[in-house]
Structures are given as C-alpha cells and as structure tokens.
Amino acid sequence: MHISEGVLRPEILIGGAVLSTALVFYAFKTLKNEEIPKTAVLSALFFLASFIHIPLGPTSVHLVLGGIVGALLGPRAFVAIFVALFLQGILFGYGGLTTLGVNVFNLAFPTLAGYFLFRLHPHTLWKKTALWFCIGFVPLGLSAFLLSLTLALNGEAFVSAAQLAFLAHLPVMFIEGVITLFALRFIEKVAPAWLEVV
Amino acid sequence: MDQTSHPPITPCVALLLALVYGCTIALQTHMYVSMSLILFFLAWLKRRFLLIIFKRLVMLNTLIVFIALTLYWQHQEHLAGLMLLRSNLMLLCILLLFHGCNEFTIAIAMQRLALPHKITTLFFFTSKSIFLIRHELVLFKNTLRIRGFTPKTDLLSYKTLAGFIGTLVIKALERSVALQKAMLLRGFQGEIYTLSRRQSLSSNDAIATLLTLISLFWHQGYLL
C-alpha cells in the first residue's frame, strides 16, 4: 500500500508533498483542541491496522481501515493518517519520509469517500449492507488506483508494475469491504451511539 | 524503558538527519560509493543490532525488488539499479537511526524540535493510543491462541476478526472520551509540557551530522 523510498521521480515526490502539505495544513489548522483525542486514537488505529493480518488462502493481507477512520473523522483523517504514516515510516521503514506526501495523499484522500458514504441514509437493510461494504471497499480501491497511477506517472517503464500492483490489491479491497461491513455491524449492535452522525 | 538514557544519536537530531539525507538522495540520478559513508558510521554505532536491522531491510525489499525486476525485464537496467540503490540507502539510514526507538521517543523528539504545540500534543496522544490499543491487540491474539482458534479464509474467521476490529474501534473511541475528560479535569491549556531543559547534543550527533553532509556533497567512487 505504501510506496517505498527511492522509487519515485522528484517531480512526483514534490507534487505529492505540496498537495498533502496543503491538505494536512488545512485540516490541522482547523483542528480544535477538543478534537485532538478522537483524531489521535483513530490515528493510532490506522497505524496498528497494518499489524492486523487477515488470512487469505495460503497467504495473508493486512488491513488498512481507511474507510472507518474516514467515516468517523471526515477531513480530520488527513491529520490522523499523516501522523500514522510518519510514525510507520520512521519506526518500521514502511513508506518513508520523502514519500510521505505521496502516500498521505494516496491513502487519506480516498477516506473522504468513506466519510460521504457514511453520511448517506440507507432505507433498507440490503442498501445498508452494500453501503457499509463500500465504506471499506471504495476508499481502498481508490487508494490502489492512486498508487498505480502514481507509479504509472513515474515513467513508462513503471506501467507494468502499476498494473500488477492494482491487480494485487483487488482481493484486499474485498476483504477490507467485508471486514468493514461486519465491524460496523458489530459496533451497531454493541454501541450504536458511536455510529450516530452528528 | 528509560527515555532519557542516551541513544547513540539524539532522536530529534536523527529526525533531521533522516530528512536531509532522504530528501537529497531521493533527488540523485547518479550514485557514488561515498554516499554510504554515514551509514558505516551508524552501522558501527548499532553494531550489536546489525543482524536484526538487515533482516528488516531484506523484508522491506520485497516490493522494491519486484518493481526493479519489472524494470530490468524492460531493459531499464540503469533505472532498476538506481532505484534499488536509492531505496536501500534511504531505508538503511532510517532503520539504523531509529532502531530501538518507540512511539514515545518520536513524540518526545517532536516536542524537542519546538514544533507547534498542537502537533506535539497530537503526537503525544497518538503514541499513547498506539501503546494502549496495541495492548488490546496482543490480548486478543493471546485469547485466540488459548482457545485454539486459528483464523482461516472463511466467513466465521472474518466475522470473528471483524468483531475484534469493532471492539478495538469502540475501545479507541471510549479512550478518546476519557482523554477529553482528562484534558478538562487537569486544566489542559493547549500544550504538553516537559521539565527537562534543552537536550545537549553528544559528540556522536556532531560526527553524524558532519558525515551526512560529506556523504551528500562529496561525490567519490562512481557506481552508476
């Protein structure tokens, strides 16, 4: 999910950095003191999602949980994901510092889709199921698309890698969708107050 | 762990070095042997942990090698080599600098860098949450193991794991409410303070800074 250090051309690194700086800066400037706790705990959740492995046949994939984080945080997700990716880059070498801009944009921007989907009011159970699946599926799908697009923009030689990367993410999107759906259902059953849209 | 026991390189210096080294290497189109100078010094400082660090580097290389192979396959040898070298230099730099650091070390380093209070507060609260939520994660994994439950690719496993994710989310949100109460009760004024004075820099910090600059601007031993 993260693009590693040293892969991308300077133009793309700088472009990503500028874009993310603007978005993170705006989200950060408007962040109120009383919103810091919620942003912090969901940033931590995003940070730790990479360590939750879901079995998939003989291998396993890790979760991203961007949809849930986006649904609960809205535009604040930019700040949360920035902090989480910064710490992942420093402590584990996932992504890194120079690619932080690109990775924050690729992962945080799509979570806005999770936010908007979460605010729709489905009237039937079937629609709700589909919607909640999409809260997981769509942001990750968009992230995978942006990741592939970034690689493709990096040069013609990277197009095949970009295509393979997108294909590799297809099963992950479904898993993220299913887990998000069941996780939201679980929260609805146990503590529905947290899912109330304010 | 005692956060004030001195790591070989002061964390806030390490942050700055990683940033300068990374940003400069990322812009290079030709590589020189001299660029690894700083890494040798850091490797010597972390000599007891080199095996662990290299294992981690190999693991992180899977994706990079995969991309390099697709480039090599298209006869872009120079690009493939450049990418591999750049990636590994930058990754190794970060791994060597921050081995043994945890989320709290980084948060404290952010505070020492005198960034805006809101961002350091966020780093403090995020590191706290990481610690507490990770604890829940470990407990859950242990519970599964004790019950002899091995997650498989089936609906039951997915539902079990999703239930756990749901629990984590609820607990995380409850923690955020508790944290908000603590901020109110303890008179939070927009800042997390520290009693310690400005950290004095060690000779290792000075040597590392000097070597980083030499690595970046003294090009010797053309590689590609």
Added chain:
Amino acid sequence: MSCSLTMKNISAARNGVTLYNGITLNLSHKEKIAIIGPNGCGKTTLLEMIAGLSLPQSGLLELFHRPMRSLDDFKTVRTMIGYLFQDSDNQFLAPIVEDDVAFSLLAQGISKEEAALKTAMMLQDLGIAHLAKKVVYHLSGGEKKLVALAGVLIAEPKLMLLDEPTNGLDNAMQQKLVAILRKIDKSIIIVSHHREFLESIVDKIYTMTQEGLHGTFNASNPQKSYIWRTYDGHETTL
C-alpha cells in the same frame, strides 16, 4: 461549618434510564466519605457531576458555597477539584512520569524550576522518586496509581474525587495507598466496592441505591454497632 459540597435532590439518568432520584449529600471541610454500590448504579456518574463533566437532570449542586448551574460555572472551581480516574492510563497526558506529575503546575503557569522542585518533593513523598524519568505506561498498575495520585495531589486541590482507587492493586499496594490517603488532610469522596479498604480511611460510608444515598457508618468509631442498608435491601448489623 464550611461545606465543600452540597447536593440537594440530585437526579441523573444514563441513556434515558433513571439512575437515581433525589441524592442529597453534604460534605464538610476535610471530611472523608465513601460511596459504595453495585456496578452500573451511577457512582462514577455522580463523581463526574461533582467534577463538572456532566450536569444533573435536576437538583442543586453547590461547590465551596457556589451554585453550579452550568458547566461554565465549574471553571471557577476546576483547580480546587482533583479527580483520580478508575483506569490510571486515562489520567496521563504526558508520557514521562515527572512531566505528567508536573502538568497541572506548568499549566497554571508556574515556572519550570519551581515545578521541578515541587515534583521531586511529591515523588519523594510517595516513594516513587526512582520512577521520575520512566514512561508512565510502562509501569505496573500500582506504580501508575501512585503517579496519577501524585499528579492530582501536586495541584493542592481542596476536594478529591477518587474512582475505585484499589482496582487492580495488590495487597501491599493497597496498604500503601491507605497510608497515603489517611495522611491527606482534605475533603475526599471515594467511590469503591472495596469495604475493607474504605473502613480504614473514611469517616462515613454511604450506600447508593436508585432512591438515593442510604445509611451511614462511622468507621472512626468502631465500638458502636451501626445499621446500614446494603444495595440489595438487606439490613446488616456490624
């Protein structure tokens, strides 16, 4: 007699369910009391109302002779109240022990030098000076409780609210906590279900039921027999 706290006919609800109607309680200066009751009966809610985290549905709440009608009213008394969370992890704001203990002082604008001195003395008093530079979250449950307590005590509150202070502590640590709390010369309300622990500290024990606070038990005078009603309605003679 000066009163730290006066509650008259306080009622509260949680998620639309009434927890209690008509709690009445007077706490005089430097009086130590305990409130016991089953889980979920609203003990923590009561403490949170006194601390100004939530408002009662109805009734009168006075702190230090000042009526508290809105959450804003609590601003004036905030620094006089110390609150100890049930889960110590929730208490901490700074990751290093000494920084967290000094937090209230520094937030009030006291100089670093003075705060450092007071913090060192406080840690010394509680016997945890050796923990000063540690990360709070890495400590044992008992050590965390003492650090949290130090962070509350250092602000010199007039009224202390302790939520289940013995939760998860071993016997030795409970004894230590008893010794510390007995020495504190302030108004204290302890919420707990640990009667043995309470008897050695407080002047009165209240039992909380839906109807209000019942019966008192004077622990400082153990020769006398007292009758108080437990939460399940049985009358017990001591």
